[in-house]
Amino acid sequence: MEETKVRDNNTKTQLSIAAALFFSPLVQYMLKKNTRDISDQEKNFIHGYIKMGYITLIFWIITITAGVLNYFFVVDILHIIYTVSIFILLALLIISVVSILSDISLLRGTYDEFHPYTVKGKRKDILLTYLPLYNIYLRYELHNFEKPNRRLKESLLLRTLFVIICMTGSIWASTITLIAIIIRIASLMSDIDFLHIKTKQRLNKLFIKNPEEIRAYITWFFRYLGKSFKHLFVPTFAYSLDTEIIQEKQVYQRIIDQKSNKELIREYFLWMGILIWLFFRLKPDFTVWTYYVWLGLLITRYLIMAIQLKHLPHLPIAREIILLFKGIGSIFKKKPTPFTPQQ
8 A cells, every 4th residue: 555655646746747857748749548547636736737748738838939039130129038938937847847746736737638639720720810010910811700709809818918018118027928828829839728617708808899999998087987977966977987988988899981981081190190299299219110010000900991992990099089179169159149228
């Protein structure tokens, strides 16, 4: 009995270390084939390090790729990616090995629950789906909003997240976001997809047509607050949060022919004016990539939609400014009621 127990413990430790040290696919295959005499509890322990191993493996691929590219091309972003990824890789390896030797379970879950989804589609198509700017062209060229390509919508969400993070000017936050996107693409290219179908469905509901709709999850609060305040003085129907979010989204779901909409043209001229003002006011350091990447992605997005696809969405902030000035102008344009003397 004692010999069997020692043998099993050694097997658990050996397989866990192998999984953590870049051999997680092989260890997972061995567990499926039941070639080792180990209990379900020990399988669950090993299974946690299989998960860690996949994460470590992805960072190892990123580190090698960035290191090789940085050797041939002296680019700051490649050096930053290499430095950050190797730091994360070493941290993951140290945490995994120490935890295994200390008999600490990480990312624990039942063995039967771990089923990475098989990725459908050609690797070339997956790569093109996540290719910046081309994903915008593909999304609106297909013009399929009722039953969209969820992976294509996910790529637009990741691009939008990256742009927003870059706008903060934080090099580290932007680099980590970029690495996370690269990991996602690398895992799909490796036929590994850990996102559950319910998670994909939630992401799919964030916007219907344009990523600008995501803004509704911020502005609904002000819209709801204003209507609730008005409700205190003027009896109106009850407002729900979901209704307010949907109404806010509907404004930015429209895709308009820019040639026939004067207000839309004003929005984009105002937007360009704001960008020019910010350029001279803030004097950004364009030697740092986070100061120009997001701006280039945004401008190119709208150029693709305007020139190639002949339509544009409303612009957040610019639209509200135009409506504000239009409302103020309408107050002064009102003609006073002529005074009629009583007979």
